[in-house]
Amino acid sequence: MRVVAVAGAKGGVGKTALAVNLAMLSSRAGNRTLLWDLDPQAAATHCYRLKAKVKGGAPRLLGGKRDLETYIRKTDYKKLHVIPSDKTFRAAEMVLSTRRWPEKAIRKLVRPLAGSYDVVIMDCPPGLGVVAEAVVTASDLLVVPVIPAPLSIRSLDQLSDFVEEHRDGLPTLAVLSMVDRRKVLHRQMIESVKGDRRFALSVVPLSSSVERMGLEQVPAVIASPQNLSAKSFRQLWGEIEDRLDL
Ligand SMILES: Nc1ncnc2c1ncn2[C@@H]1O[C@H](COP(=O)(O)OP(=O)(O)O)[C@@H](O)[C@H]1O
Numbered sequence: 203m204r205v206v207a208v209a210g211a212k213g214g215v216g217k218t219a220l221a222v223n224l225a226m227l228s229s230r231a232g233n234r235t236l237l238w239d240l241d242p243q244a245a246a247t248h249c250y251r252l253k254a255k256v257k258g259g260a261p262r263l264l265g266g267k268r269d270l271e272t273y274i275r276k277t278d279y280k281k282l283h284v285i286p287s288d289k290t291f292r293a294a295e296m297v298l299s300t301r302r303w304p305e306k307a308i309r310k311l312v313r314p315l316a317g318s319y320d321v322v323i324m325d326c327p328p329g330l331g332v333v334a335e336a337v338v339t340a341s342d343l344l345v346v347p348v349i350p351a352p353l354s355i356r357s358l359d360q361l362s363d364f365v366e367e368h369r370d371g372l373p374t375l376a377v378l379s380m381v382d383r384r385k386v387l388h389r390q391m392i393e394s395v396k397g398d399r400r401f402a403l404s405v406v407p408l409s410s411s412v413e414r415m416g417l418e419q420v421p422a423v424i425a426s427p428q429n430l431s432a433k434s435f436r437q438l439w440g441e442i443e444d445r446l447d448l
């Protein structure tokens with residue numbers, strides 16, 4: 203089992219869009235895949251037409267008293283299951299903080315699933331707090347969408363420091379996200395990260411097919427497979443497969 207976290211300090215940068223599509227591509231590649239929604243906005247849950255309702259909420263799920271397995275839901279797609287989130291996950295930081303070993307809590311929850319899934323993808327809330335610590339502790343790869351703006355590179359440096367502190371050596375893959383090639387600055391950013399080994403070769407374009415996921419509740423790679431964004435998600439999944447030795 204490989205655990206991939208889509209995470210980072212910032213919100214609104216395309217984490218959920220990535221997590222939803224990568225999970226679909228993983229399952230289509232034949233991997234038994236689990237998408238774990240940890241964000242109180244529950245957008246990944248919504249994209250897979252599931253109800254944003256967790257029995258007992260974050261306190262019970264993250265409290266670790268019940269097997270994670272009991273929260274798993276089937277989707278409309280083969281080999282793809284989801285653990286939904288709901289608004290109680292707003293308190294996730296607090297809930298984890300009350301545990302004895304907060305940073306180990308998520309790893310402890312996913313470990314028993316090793317025989318049932320090949321790939322687990324976590325869609326994380328923004329932030330570099332206790333939840334992020336627990337996420338990096340549990341992960342084999344961190345995928346970090348970065349919007350093409352000079353300040354985003356700074357925030358990626360901060361994330362690298364965070365990883366070094368909490369999980370030194372964890373492979374991290376930054377991905378330029380919501381790229382509009384009509385913009386000079388965006389083209390410059392693509393050039394400037396070439397050769398920066400932290401970055402994926404694939405770049406996710408700004409695309410209305412990704413925006414429509416919220417409305418149609420179908421992952422972009424399924425709804426518009428010919429679209430440029432779908433192509434970039436497939437390329438990115440290929441890069442991730444390589445990094446994970448899948
Ligand atoms: N590549 C993209 N092209 C166009 N819109 C996007 C793209 N990626 C994300 N969005 C839109 O931007 C908003 C934030 O994306 P989301 O994936 O929810 O970010 P995050 O999970 O980092 O908060 C959503 O409305 C989403 O539909």
Ligand SMILES: [Mg+2]
Pocket residue numbers: 217218219241243245325326327
């Ligand atoms: Mg999100």
